Amino acid sequence: MKPSEATVSTEQLRVSQSILLMMNAQGQMTAIGSMSQPPLTLTPAQWWLVGSLQAALPKEALLSRPSTFSREQLTEALDTLVEHSLVVPVEGAAVDSSRYLMGPGGFADITEHHRMLYDTVRVHAYRSALFRHAQGQVVLDVGTGTGLLAILAAKAGARHVYAIDESAIAEVALEMYAENGVADRITLFHGNSRDVELPERANVIVHELLNVDPFGENLLPAMQDATRRFLAPGGRLIPHRIEAMCVGVQMTEPVSSGQRMLREAENLDDFYGLSFRPVLQRLREAYDVAGPNFDLGGMNVPPGPPQTLLTKPCVLRDVRLDQDLTEAMDEAPVESVLEANAPGTLGGVALYFRAHMDEHTVLSTSPTAPATCWGFLVKEFRERVQVKAGDKVRIRSSLQRSHGHRFKVELA
Secondary structure, X not given: OOOOOOOOOOOEEEEOOOOEEEEOOOOOEEEEOOOOOOOEEOOHHHHHHHHHOOOOEEHHHHHOOOOOOOHXXXXXXXXXXXXXXXXXXXXXXXXXXXXXXOOOOOOOOHHHHHHHHOOHHHHHHHHHHHHHHOOOOEEEEEOOOOOHHHHHHHHOOXXXXXXXXXXXXXXXXXXXXXXXXXXXXXXXXXOOHHHOOOOOOEEEEEEOOOXXXXXXXXXXXXXXXXXXXXXXXXXXXXXOEEEEEEXXXXXXXXXXXXXXXXXXXXXXXXHHOXXXXXXXXXXXXXXXXXXXXXXXXXXXXXXXOOOOEOEOOEEEEEEEOOOOOOOOOOOOOEEEEEEEOOOEEEEEEEEEEEEEOOOOOEEEOOOOOOOOOOOEEEEEEEEEEEEOOOOEEEEEEEEEEXXXXXXXXXXX
């Protein structure tokens, strides 16, 4: 898409490059086109439209194709696909961001952006790298949010800054650019980065698509696309390398909501004098499929005192974002070894990342590093393991694709 201020034809439509089709637990086909929205369960008419847009078509030509659906049904289905950014203009004006609420939840939540802005550890890591590398360069900010990183790049002397964001928070970014006197050097594109076309390549791409589960915000496919289409030869990513790490933690009682629900459900019979066996069975089935954290994917531990750590740090993945990421996105499990350096009850791992901004600065969310807005994520094992210093425990990790790539970590 073109910059939001452009006025161009929106007739040619195509399926978003970011679309992910998945079957849900009920056997229904769902589509995800944006991290800012939940999956959309496709109706037969929507599924037909997605299949018909193997190549870009004018809207009228698409709606006029022979089908078993009425024009009214297809028009309504198409409007919904466009609203969810699953179908986008080949060359169009701004994505309608009104559906990305500024209230609680989602990437337009101003309170979430406040947490990130108030994280001085995070901001100073990005600032130091930008002031070393942005001067005189064309810079691209992928996922600009409130616009801070784009502003820092401009203040660092960038020749021009392009910024991309798909949610309504981009409206705040535009105001921030003007407020800080850099609006003339920043061009905002409103949409998903994989559906955007830039007028020139960038020498520096800065991004903050990091999640407490390191690759949970579709960082890998976004950077695979950005380096291929946007990065100039010899260009730089900030950060350019992500180490997904873990460290074994002490646990005696269940802390995940998954295990807690199983224990609670076992008491329901006594509470009410009834049999809740079907409910307990369904919970156990969900637990068997997804593990202890089946409802949340892990326990997010906010910044605060560190957990009791029992092992040395362990690298799960070491990914150079400026290289081909096909292998990094492979869902095949990888085995690693936790080496205990203290006695205790090993019940899971704290998952965190080390983001290499450049050769000088590393941003870490380790339980022992200065606290950040992310905190870290505890992935609980099904069983407990008693360890003493020097013991080695094999673990298995895999990246599972759903709404982003999320780690599953278990005992091997």
